[in-house]
Amino acid sequence: MKEREIFAYRGRLDVQALNEVMRDKNLNAFTRAELLCMALPTALKELARGFYRNLVLIKEPGGGTPAANQITIELARLQRLGLExxxxxxxxxxxxxxxxxxxxxxxxxxxxxxxxxxxxxxxxxxxxxxxxxxxxxxPASWKGALRAKATRIIGRRLEEVLRQSPEAGATPEARASSLWPRRAQGVLLFGNENAAQARYLNGRIAEFLLSRNQGAPEEDLSAQRRKKREGLETEFDLYLRTHGFRTERIEGRQGRLFFFxxxxxxxxxxxxxxxxxxxxxxxxxxxxxxxxxxxxxxxxxxxxxxxxxxxxxxxxxxxxxxxxxxxxxxxxxxxxxxxxxxxxxxxxxxxxxxxxxxxxxxxxxxxxxxxxxxxxLGTPAEHTCLPPHLEHYFGAADRLDDFIDPLGNLRSVEAYTQILRDRGEDYYRKKRQLYGRIKDWWETGGEASYREHQAAQSAGAVVQExxxxxxxxxxxxxxxxxxxxxxxx
Structure with missing residues (x-):
């Protein structure tokens, strides 16, 4: 089959050409959207945008919009490649x-x-x-969003500490220095504070420490706030260097959180x-x-x-x-x-x-x-991978291993009945109901949950849902x- 550069091959621009792009089933939704971009500098721009809205909003006969259906295909490809x-x-x-x-x-x-x-x-x-x-x-967007929320929490906690009654003879500087361990928690998790984060926290602390000087002229208060913010920044930087969050040779710091x-x-x-x-x-x-x-x-x-x-x-x-x-x-x-x-x-x-x-x-x-x-941590629970509504039906002698063989497969009714007989029990109504519930759970996601639980145990991890x-x-x-x-x- 002869290969062509797609934009050169689709270089003709008129209403018929745009209609051909939309009708071509060999093109996926995102390729069509890129080809429609060729109409941007022309009088057909709004028509092309209308076609694009059809890709995103109009459902196909089989269900789903062209864009959503293509996303489903690409997500499956991500899974096959092991990227998720x-x-x-x-x-x-x-x-x-x-x-x-x-x-x-x-x-x-x-x-x-x-x-x-x-x-x-x-x-x-x-x-x-x-x-x-x-x-x-x-991942960088997740980190920035979570850092912003965490900064608000840190600021609120710092203010709560400052609102507490100060110890006798405690200076504002001493009260501010007592906040640094709490503030350093953000540095430990996210890495060095960025300029906006430092400005917000220093400003919030300075505003509270200078709240008793509200009668002063606005120009004086503004200068005092600026000076106080600069002083707080210097003090916190000294705290970070003293406690190993920063070194003289390396200014940057990687936090403990990693995002996907x-x-x-x-x-x-x-x-x-x-x-x-x-x-x-x-x-x-x-x-x-x-x-x-x-x-x-x-x-x-x-x-x-x-x-x-x-x-x-x-x-x-x-x-x-x-x-x-x-x-x-x-x-x-x-x-x-x-x-x-x-x-x-x-x-x-x-x-x-x-x-x-x-x-x-x-x-x-x-x-x-x-x-x-x-x-x-503690003693591992026997049925940790089971949902709570199934745990309720387990008796003192019941174990998950009664239903799952050493290879990780669900036992047959005959195999489960034999296990009960070996223990001197009968396969009566309650046991039949329990087996039926376990079988339903296994076939509706329980197998995947069990295998993940086994992998967690192999890795030495505790799993909480x-x-x-x-x-x-x-x-x-x-x-x-x-x-x-x-x-x-």
């Missing part, structure tokens, strides 16, 4: 007390972002993967209509490409304690800290991280225009999320409590 893997596979090579959080989510409001493709059929495309053209959120891309399974359009403030009517509607409400994605992050500032001699960090110090750090970091993740998805939002409510997720998850911790985003902080608090001496999961 469960975090449990990474646990075997990570250090002890590494943590993974992963969960699927459903958008409650559309997700907006900005692609860096300057040549596109509409002016505001959503960000897409360069190769597969699937709408996605990059999220690929979405749908594409849509959103119209934002700015209103004239005086007349209260729309001025010029703006078309945005978006990931629509109801689309699903998967969020994943890793917490890897690869460095230990503040744990060596003179607080300069250690290569291998003692276990108790590491456990204390983890028990402090986990609830803070869970609060930030929960707030990001349910209230703060991610992506563009979050102040207008975009980028929020539903509380109920389409399938259970998982919290994975590489540690040995949650079905709603609001359950995440509680699950994490239980896990953090189990880390301390005497705790169990």
């Amino acid at each position: 893997r469960p975090l449990i596979e990474a646990m075997t090579i990570l250090p002890s007390y590494s943590l993974g959080i992963e969960f699927p989510f459903t958008l409650a409001r559309p997700y907006l972002s900005r692609d860096d493709d300057v040549f596109y059929i509409i002016d505001n495309p959503v960000r897409k993967d360069k190769v597969f053209k699937v709408p996605y959120m990059a 891309p999220t690929y979405f399974n749908d594409l849509g359009l959103e119209i934002i209509n700015p209103h004239d403030r005086r007349r209260g009517v729309g001025i010029n509607p703006i078309l945005y490409e978006c990931v629509p409400r109801g689309a699903q994605g998967r969020f994943s992050l890793l917490y890897v304690p690869f460095d230990f500032p503040g744990s060596g001699q003179n607080g300069g960090g250690a290569v291998t800290p003692d276990r108790n110090a590491l456990v204390r750090q983890l028990a402090e970091d986990l609830p803070f991280l869970a609060e930030a993740v929960h707030g990001l998805f349910t209230s703060y939002g991610f992506g563009a225009k979050t102040s207008s409510g975009y980028g929020a997720a539903e509380d109920n998850l389409p399938s259970p999320g998982r919290l994975l911790l590489k540690a040995q 949650f079905s709603r985003l609001q359950d995440l902080p509680g699950v994490v608090r239980q896990l953090a409590a189990a880390l301390m001496p005497g705790g169990e999961v």
Whole structure:
């Protein structure tokens, strides 16, 4: 078959040529969108944009829009290539007390972002993967969004400490220095503070410390705030260097959190209509490409304690800290991280225009999320991979191994009956019902859950599941409590 450069081959531009592009079943939806871009500098621009809206909004006879159907194909390709893997596979090579959080989510409001493709059929495309053209959120975007939410939490906590009654004789400088360990938690997780983050936190502390000077002229207050912010920045930098968060030779710092891309399974359009403030009517509607409400994605992050500032001699960090110090750090970091993740998805939002409510997720998850911790905590439960409604039916003598053979396959009714007979039991009504429930669970996702649980045990990881985003902080608090001496999961 003769190969041709597609833009040169489709170089003719008229109404018939655009119709041929739309009717050509050998072209996928994203290739058609790129070919429609050739009409941008011509009088056919609006016609081409109308054809593009058909690709995104009009369903095909078999169901789904051309864009959504192509996204489904590309997501399957991602899976086949192993570019989306469960975090449990990474646990075997990570250090002890590494943590993974992963969960699927459903958008409650559309997700907006900005692609860096300057040549596109509409002016505001959503960000897409360069190769597969699937709408996605990059790891750096997740880190920036979660850092922003975490910064707000840190700022609120710092102010709560400052509002407490000061100790007798405590100077404002001494009160400010007592905040640095809490603030350094953000540096430990996300790396060095960026300029906006430092300006926000220093400004919030300075505003509170100078609140007693409200009677001074505004010019004097402004100069005092600026001077106080600069002083706080210097003091915090000294704290970071003293405790091993920074060194003289290396200014940069990698945080303990590592993020992964999220690929979405749908594409849509959103119209934002700015209103004239005086007349209260729309001025010029703006078309945005978006990931629509109801689309699903998967969020994943890793917490890897690869460095230990503040744990060596003179607080300069250690290569291998003692276990108790590491456990204390983890028990402090986990609830803070869970609060930030929960707030990001349910209230703060991610992506563009979050102040207008975009980028929020539903509380109920389409399938259970998982919290994975590489540690040995308490006594492992016998039926951990079973959902709670099945655990309820297990008697004292029942074990999951009664139903699953050593090769990881569901036993037949005959094999299960023989196991009961060997124990001196009968295959009576209650046992038949239990086997039926286990079989239904196994055939509707239970097999995958069981295999992931086995992989977690092989990696030495603890797995906790949650079905709603609001359950995440509680699950994490239980896990953090189990880390301390005497705790169990």
